[in-house]
Amino acid sequence: DVKVTQSSRYLVKRTGEKVFLECVQDMDHENMFWYRQDPGLGLRLIYFSYDVKMKEKGDIPEGYSVSREKKERFSLILESASTNQTSMYLCASSSGRVNTEAFFGQGTRLTVV
Amino acid sequence: KQEVTQIPAALSVPEGENLVLNCSFTDSAIYNLQWFRQDPGKGLTSLLLIQSSQREQTSGRLNASLDKSSGRSTLYIAASQPGDSATYLCAVRPRGDDKIIFGKGTRLHILP
Numbered sequence: 558d559v560k561v562t563q564s565s566r567y568l569v570k571r572t573g574e575k576v577f578l579e580c581v582q583d584m585d586h587e588n589m590f591w592y593r594q595d596p597g598l599g600l601r602l603i604y605f606s607y608d609v610k611m612k613e614k615g616d617i618p619e620g621y622s623v624s625r626e627k628k629e630r631f632s633l634i635l636e637s638a639s640t641n642q643t644s645m646y647l648c649a650s651s652s653g654r655v656n657t658e659a660f661f662g663q664g665t666r667l668t669v670v
Numbered sequence: 671k672q673e674v675t676q677i678p679a680a681l682s683v684p685e686g687e688n689l690v691l692n693c694s695f696t697d698s699a700i701y702n703l704q705w706f707r708q709d710p711g712k713g714l715t716s717l718l719l720i721q722s723s724q725r726e727q728t729s730g731r732l733n734a735s736l737d738k739s740s741g742r743s744t745l746y747i748a749a750s751q752p753g754d755s756a757t758y759l760c761a762v763r764p765r766g767d768d769k770i771i772f773g774k775g776t777r778l779h780i781l782p
Contacts, residue, residue, distance in 0.1 A: 561713075563713075588768050590769075590770065592772075597774075598774075599759075599772055599773065599774035599775065600759070600772040602769060602770075605768065605769055607768050615769070645711075647713055647714065649714075649770070651768075651770070653768070656701060656702055656719075656721050657719075658704060658716050658719045659704060659716070659761070659763075659770055660716060661706070661713040661714040661715070661716075662713050663712060663713040664711070664712060664713040666711065
């Protein structure tokens with residue numbers, strides 16, 4: 558079974574802190590994604606990576622950065638956390654072959670106080 | 671720009687009924703369409719993947735269809751059960767792009 562694992566289920570951070578959200582997949586997938594999910598807004602793509610050290614901005618990259626030093630790991634970084642970044646964060650991975658499924662982690666509920 | 675819409679946003683049906691969830695997308699140039707289930711506070715679980723060349727896929731009580739030319743997909747759930755209560759999301763992978771575009775989901779409540 559494909560596994561996408563996010564490092565934390567719940568996080569509480571203070572405004573201004575630097576926050577790291579980690580995601581690891583075990584299926585040698587090329588593509589990895591970070592989404593945030595908010596009520597009424599659905600899933601919005603923050604960043605996407607299609608290979609090691611490669612990244613593309615999604616729809617809402619402001620206030621975030623990412624790191625992909627190894628194929629299996631994709632990190633989302635909140636440079637200076639703000640209360641409007643309180644959200645559910647979801648990591649996903651998929652193969653670079655087009656006719657394959659995407660798989661999601663269990664989600665990280667981040668609260669910034 | 672590809673947009674995915676799911677209507678209705680919420681649906682309640684009595685246990686045992688068959689039901690259909692709808693998904694529409696604006697650009698028919700897709701590689702595939704995927705249906706997911708999400709329980710409250712959890713991640714997404716993949717239910718069915720339909721390739722662009724396919725018309726439908728089945729898994730147990732679930733059947734998903736795809737009409738690419740009209741930009742529509744449906745998820746049919748047979749003999750609904752309270753355990754089917756969840757949010758169902760559809761997502762497309764646009765042709766020429768590795769990104770995945772989601773609808774906002776339909777929140778389904780099965781009444782015991």
